[in-house]
């Protein structure tokens with residue numbers, strides 16, 4: 001993975017000192033609450049319902065065992081013994097004291113981590129395919145480009161006060177696991193007509209209260225122009241994006257109101273003028289960055305595969321985990337292991353300090369000391385030799401992190417909701433628990449197949465409900481909590497927004513309603529058809545009828 | 553009044569004329585609108601600067617840049633970001649070499665970014681401590697990207713050793 005040099009280390013160290021000064025000026029009354037807010041936000045520090053909330057960047061979801069140990073230490077020392085993995089591959093602490101935040105930053109800086117630009121109207125943490133570098137369906141590893149973008153966007157003097165936050169997602173794989181079509185800019189590594197690899201560029205996607213699927217702004221962009229082009233997009237947005245209304249300030253609204261054609265013209269015109277401004281990358285620079293992401297020293301053995309086969313045959317429970325929670329690796333003899341953070345009863349994405357330490361050790365032993373976080377709020381050990389999977393599984397079981405439910409209904413995305421968020425209209429974590437309780441039969445879940453459930457506690461959509469195969473949106477009705485049901489969304493290559501099936505249902509009824517929907521799905525589906533595909537084939541009408549049958 | 557110019561506290565000599573009011577003697581700024589309306593008179597008078605609001609188009613001013621010695625960029629509040637692009641384009645794309653000044657909700661933590669975009673003087677909010685503001689410039693010494701300053705892209709620097 002990327003290693004800081006002197007430049008990077010100096011920058012994060014100086015940033016910590018700067019933040020310390022800001023806190024001091026705030027405490028001395030020289031910075032008002034609002035002024036301090038603008039500054040702390042640029043360092044990932046929010047104020048939430050009960051307390052400060054501190055969001056730490058995990059660039060493109062990649063981090064090391066050593067960094068995980070530091071997170072565990074911080075969770076223990078400065079928080080209430082846990083941390084939360086977010087939908088943007090970051091980590092969040094929900095209970096730090098303001099006086100401690102600079103200290104946490106210092107501890108992070110010592111292991112090459114920071115919280116810069118994890119919030120505020122700036123370019124945020126760049127996200128990537130969680131299987132980058134190990135996926136069999138990958139054309140090229142996106143992470144070197146993510147790191148290049150990270151550095152370019154860090155403390156960019158021109159773009160530190162954008163109209164609104166700005167998110168970039170990158171993938172190099174055939175299957176879009178990074179939801180790039182739902183980013184302000186989405187980048188897909190593709191092969192151009194002459195065989196050269198470059199980027200297809202999407203713009204203007206996003207969730208939030210006005211979810212929009214991004215559009216292609218450029219079919220092919222040469223790699224060397226990655227930064228020149230992205231800077232041109234940002235400049236157009238910085239000048240023309242709306243600043244009068246926060247809910248209309250994202251680039252998606254600008255693109256929608258101009259139309260993609262006019263927007264493209266503006267960007268191309270700006271690019272003509274600025275592409276020689278010193279941001280063009282050389283081959284040597286790209287190769288140097290790629291060097292940081294070179295494959296580890298894989299040593300596949302023939303015995304490993306045979307051993308795994310035997311173990312799987314001998315232990316049903318292990319076999320189930322292998323089937324559900326591992327994925328093929330591009331190197332024969334290795335598997336990608338997914339660590340579910342969706343154990344029944346746990347808040348999706350939460351991890352205790354002990355679990356953090358434990359999993360850091362497992363990554364050290366079994367996966368070259370590296371971990372990944374996913375936008376679906378799980379963790380990944382990407383490079384596990386087949387012969388060692390069982391030992392890993394045993395280790396995960398001991399940490400209660402071996403729930404074999406990846407890709408199932410219970411592997412849901414869920415925003416913090418009423419428990420932590422001042423804007424929430426409904427609680428989400430109890431609904432997750434309700435669903436977990438109702439659907440506790442793994443075989444039934446497996447039979448349902450891939451099903452992406454996404455839940456937000458209000459229309460701001462942090463839980464991506466509009467692109468869930470099954471989306472849940474919390475709403476308030478006369479002071480009580482209700483849920484809207486949305487079907488048929490997708491965040492992948494076929495990105496599309498789901499449709500609301502009718503009036504909201506009471507919070508207590510959510511799991512029952514889901515049961516009705518799924519029972520109908522099982523009746524309607526054709527051989528091997530996923531839930532979302534059935535919904536697309538039949539439309540929402542039959543589901544609507546079933547759910548509201550008793551009410552009409 | 554005191555301002556920060558080229559990282560020093562200096563006495564300011566400029567006055568800023570509201571639209572419709574007569575110009576005082578000496579160095580004075582006008583809005584872009586007024587500049588465009590009274591352009592010939594103002595050029596003949598000399599010593600006139602132009603104030604740009606965030607939504608103002610640079611295009612309207614380009615032909616006149618050589619005759620203008622001060623451009624004031626307005627930042628009505630801290631979240632306003634268009635001035636950064638205005639400054640950078642004035643400096644790097646349009647070769648403006650006169651003074652660029654930031655005014656409005658300008659304080660400590662924006663100064664260094666503004667400076668990197670080509671702003672060279674700052675009207676720091678009156679309730680702010682000047683020395684405090686001056687300390688802002690050196691806080692983060694590492695710059696990853698070029699702007700209107702002499703920095704080069706970090707990857708170029710690394711490649712050159």
Ligand code: HEM
Nearest residue numbers: 086087088089090206207208416420421422423460461462
């Ligand atoms: C005040 C309480 C809020 C909480 C606790 C909260 C929590 C979160 C969290 C944890 C994430 C993942 C962040 C990351 O890792 O970068 C997120 C993302 C997001 N939040 Fe919020 N959020 C809040 C308010 C809002 C508001 C007010 C909006 C919109 C106006 C909003 C819109 C979004 C969107 C659109 C995403 C990410 C989806 C995407 O574009 O990829 N959130 N939120």
Ligand code: SF4
Nearest residue numbers: 415421424457458462
């Ligand atoms: S979706 Fe709404 S409730 Fe959930 S975290 Fe975002 S703002 Fe809060």
